[in-house]
Amino acid sequence: MSALTLAVRDSHTMLRRNLLHARRYPSLTLNLLLTPVMLLLLFVYIFGDAMSAGIGGGDRSDYIAYLVPGLLLMTIGSTTIGTAVSVSTDMTEGIVARFRTMAIHRPSVLVGHVVGSVLQCVMSVILVGAVALAIGFRTTEATALEWLAALGLLALFATALTWIAVGMGLVSPNAEAASNNAMPLIFLPLISSTFVPVDAMPGWFQPIAEYQPFTPAIETLRGLLLGTEIGHNAWLAIAWCVALTTLGYLWSTSVFSRDPR
Structure with missing residues (x-):
């Protein structure tokens, strides 16, 4: 059996393992999904009228x-x-230590986590998107090509953040610490253009909000789905995704290869 065939087979096995875990223990995924869904409902039905007036006087x-x-x-x-x-x-409960003693392609352990996470992200986006459609979100101006580009951007962004999350999990001493270490992945969208335009923020803070990873991706997604101006945001979003993916991959594989646990 060739090295490539072995890598693909073992990565598929690890992917299947992680998807089975997600199916058997869905509470974590559901709890994490509640945050964006609740924020969507909160900002639409509680703050929607005030916020829409503040960003241009629309409804x-x-x-x-x-x-x-x-x-x-x-x-x-x-x-x-x-x-x-x-x-x-996985790292703290000993299963990875068992995998290290087996004749498997070692990077497949990480690949299984990454691919499984990206698939879960796609399903989560579909669920939140369905809720958004149910409460009135429409993208009548987006073409099929723009929809494909939007989905590609979401998948690329999910891959980048997943590799960073894998690195955070590897360096955390336990699951609670991993959850805390990964909190910036929720905090950064709060200080981006998610809820208000960047130019409505204090002047000293605008460069931080404009050039952090989430804002260029958000503005690119708005341009693809809603027809707004994209400008330089598409290149910034892609550059952030490539940089974060590379950083997360190198970080994760380096820690995983030397971790004695």
């Missing part, structure tokens, strides 16, 4: 359209926290 439906792209990316951030917890649990 609630305009604010739903503004809000949803950011919430979709926030959904990815919250879902990947579960990946950090899952990786940390």
